[in-house]
Amino acid sequence: MPTIIEPFRIHSVEPLRITTAEERHAAIAAAGYNLFAVHSDDVLIDLLTDSGTGAMSSEQWAGIQRGNEAYAGSPSWYRFEAAVKALFPFRHVIPTHQGRAAEKILMAVIGGPGRIIPNNTHFDTTRANIEATGAEAVDLVIPEGLDPALEHPFKGNMDLARLDALLRERRADIPAVFVTITNNSGGGQPVSLENLRGVRALCDRHQVPLFLDACRFAENAWFIREREPGQGGREVAEIVREIASLADGMTMSAKKDGLANIGGWLAMHDDALAASCRNLLILTEGFPTYGGLAGRDLDAIAQGLVEVVQHDYLRYRIRSTGYLGDGLHAAGIPTMRPVGGHAVYIDARRMLPHIPPLQYPGQALAVALYEAGGIRSCEIGTVMFGRRPDGSEQPAALDLVRLAIPRRTYTQSHIDYVIEVCAEVAARSAGLGGYRITEEPAALRHFTARFEPLQG
Ligand SMILES: *Cc1c(COP(=O)(O)O)cnc(C)c1O
Numbered sequence: 001m002p003t004i005i006e007p008f009r010i011h012s013v014e015p016l017r018i019t020t021a022e023e024r025h026a027a028i029a030a031a032g033y034n035l036f037a038v039h040s041d042d043v044l045i046d047l048l049t050d051s052g053t054g055a056m057s058s059e060q061w062a063g064i065q066r067g068n069e070a071y072a073g074s075p076s077w078y079r080f081e082a083a084v085k086a087l088f089p090f091r092h093v094i095p096t097h098q099g100r101a102a103e104k105i106l107m108a109v110i111g112g113p114g115r116i117i118p119n120n121t122h123f124d125t126t127r128a129n130i131e132a133t134g135a136e137a138v139d140l141v142i143p144e145g146l147d148p149a150l151e152h153p154f155k156g157n158m159d160l161a162r163l164d165a166l167l168r169e170r171r172a173d174i175p176a177v178f179v180t181i182t183n184n185s186g187g188g189q190p191v192s193l194e195n196l197r198g199v200r201a202l203c204d205r206h207q208v209p210l211f212l213d214a215c216r217f218a219e220n221a222w223f224i225r226e227r228e229p230g231q232g233g234r235e236v237a238e239i240v241r242e243i244a245s246l247a248d249g250m251t252m253s254a255k256k257d258g259l260a261n262i263g264g265w266l267a268m269h270d271d272a273l274a275a276s277c278r279n280l281l282i283l284t285e286g287f288p289t290y291g292g293l294a295g296r297d298l299d300a301i302a303q304g305l306v307e308v309v310q311h312d313y314l315r316y317r318i319r320s321t322g323y324l325g326d327g328l329h330a331a332g333i334p335t336m337r338p339v340g341g342h343a344v345y346i347d348a349r350r351m352l353p354h355i356p357p358l359q360y361p362g363q364a365l366a367v368a369l370y371e372a373g374g375i376r377s378c379e380i381g382t383v384m385f386g387r388r389p390d391g392s393e394q395p396a397a398l399d400l401v402r403l404a405i406p407r408r409t410y411t412q413s414h415i416d417y418v419i420e421v422c423a424e425v426a427a428r429s430a431g432l433g434g435y436r437i438t439e440e441p442a443a444l445r446h447f448t449a450r451f452e453p454l455q456g
Contacts (some may be wrong), residue, residue, distance in 0.1 A: 067296025099253025114302030188340020259304030359434025
């Protein structure tokens with residue numbers, strides 16, 4: 001049958017509160033026009049992030065009951081460690097309460113002033129954790145990855161020539177190369193196995209360790225299976241193990257392809273590096289067999305890792321994101337193509353060409369989608385990336401609005417509604433105005449900045 005259905009049925013429901021346009025206007029103004037500051041009860045369809053917002057399965061809830069809260073050496077820890085190593089057989093697995101905790105610990109050990117860490121595109125927390133140590137974060141995605149409308153099967157790929165040039169020039173200052181799968185800040189676009197092998201070869205030649213930011217490893221592996229020549233017959237779990245075999249370590253947020261609401265880990269082969277990281281872990285996260293998580297969380301993640309590589313799940317997951325992207329595309333709304341794994345990215349700069357980047361077209365669109373239909377999205381553009389460490393401002397490479405799809409949470413009619421709201425806003429987009437920032441912190445400003453509309 002042509003329809004790809006949700007491979008589950010609903011077991012427990014959460015009511016949604018339908019708000020009026022007046023309520024939404026008041027709520028977003030009170031929030032300083034920052035969607036992160038809106039009470040989520042005032043949101044109808046919450047596409048702010050796919051991080052930790054998914055629905056757990058009945059087996060994961062059973063895992064929550066099975067959770068054992070022993071401080072050290074809990075059976076939940078051994079189940080978690082075995083589930084991670086079944087896909088990522090790194091010698092050391094270090095649990096953390098979420099992805100950025102893994103980043104913070106690793107960067108504290110390998111970062112520092114004068115260091116430089118390349119990636120296809122650093123995620124915001126990765127970049128911030130690198131810059132917080134005084135090191136420099138460099139993005140080296142292929143040029144195709146920066147052209148939103150261009151169709152290319154692996155727009156997350158690393159630009160190997162530029163990586164090679166950087167390694168030749170700055171090898172002594174580069175403690176590790178990162179690759180983010182899928183490339184979240186670059187549109188949720190996948191990285192091919194061939195490209196990962198190319199990065200590995202360069203890391204071997206220059207003797208630099210390769211780390212994965214593997215938050216969406218299963219979605220990336222599904223795209224490899226679907227799009228990369230010769231990969232179509234393979235099990236996703238087998239592709240994931242091959243990806244792992246190309247790297248020396250990883251950071252992970254289990255709030256994404258861990259199918260859990262909290263959690264993460266850091267993993268690596270290197271014994272000395274692992275010892276340094278565990279010492280920091282004990283300082284800030286907890287003992288190395290729980291790392292800031294409850295035993296029950298470790299069990300939920302262990303089961304999530306079994307479910308996330310199932311083909312029926314991934315076929316549905318990738319198709320349901322594609323359904324939203326295709327609907328917006330058909331409505332004439334400029335989106336990043338092809339559709340990514342976990343989200344659809346609207347090209348706000350192209351949709352609102354009358355709003356200059358430093359007046360935040362992405363923020364203007366995100367606010368309009370909320371006011372029009374109670375949809376919460378996330379600006380990924382000049383608000384998120386425009387502030388430099390010295391406090392100056394410059395336009396980000398792209399001004400996107402991300403509609404991230406929580407895993408196993410919304411139905412097709414919810415998504416049809418989202419498409420209708422976006423089309424309604426697009427029809428009157430010439431009337432939308434820009435914003436200015438009235439208050440902002442020094443780093444990761446998009447979370448807490450306050451805004452003001454530039455025109456009434
Ligand atoms: C979410 C994310 C992180 C950070 O993980 P948290 O669990 O949110 O701290 C890092 N990298 C990428 C690519 C992500 O998507």
